[in-house]
Amino acid sequence: MRTSTNSENQEAKGSLDKVKWIFFILLVAFIVWGNFYFSEPNAIYEPNTVVRLVGVIAISALALFIVLTTTKGKIFINFAKESRIELRKVVWPTRKETTQTTVLVAVITIVVGLCLWGLDAMFSWGVSGLTVLGH
Known part of the structure; x- marks a missing residue:
């Protein structure tokens, strides 16, 4: 067998x-x-x-x-x-931790956005000043 x-x-x-x-x-x-x-x-x-x-x-x-x-x-x-x-x-975060983290991320996003906007405005001003001087 x-x-x-x-x-x-x-x-x-x-x-x-x-x-x-x-x-x-x-x-x-x-x-x-x-x-x-x-x-x-x-x-x-x-x-x-x-x-x-x-x-x-x-x-x-x-x-x-x-x-x-x-x-x-x-x-x-x-x-x-x-x-x-x-x-x-x-281990899930508490409601307080979640709220604090969300607020922190929102504040940092706004600050970084304002910094980038400021840099963009300065570069735009600088480039437009240089191009006007070339005329």
């Missing part, structure tokens, strides 16, 4: 993932086609917007479920869980 090796299992898993991705693409294409087809006024069957919306949501949920069962989908789920854990570790 022959036992399957790890590489054979990986190949089978990879093939199944490919089938899942193809099915996902077909479902997304069906959603786009169906939403476009049933939104036209000359369609044979014109469902109301709620029925179309429920259909799009249901098929999208099925497509998302299929994708999340692939290897890449499982990696994404793991990444999302780890990101949520890291996000909980963030």
Whole structure:
């Protein structure tokens, strides 16, 4: 009796993932086609917007479920869980700190803007003075 090796299992898993991705693409294409087809006024069957919306949501949920069962989908789920854990570790600033920082940035922006305006005015005055002297 022959036992399957790890590489054979990986190949089978990879093939199944490919089938899942193809099915996902077909479902997304069906959603786009169906939403476009049933939104036209000359369609044979014109469902109301709620029925179309429920259909799009249901098929999208099925497509998302299929994708999340692939290897890449499982990696994404793991990444999302780890990101949520890291996000909980963030120390958010208080309202007072946020207000102080915002005011500081606004004041510095105004001061730098006024300095640049002053330099521009001086250079404009200098250039216009030099060009008038050339006449």
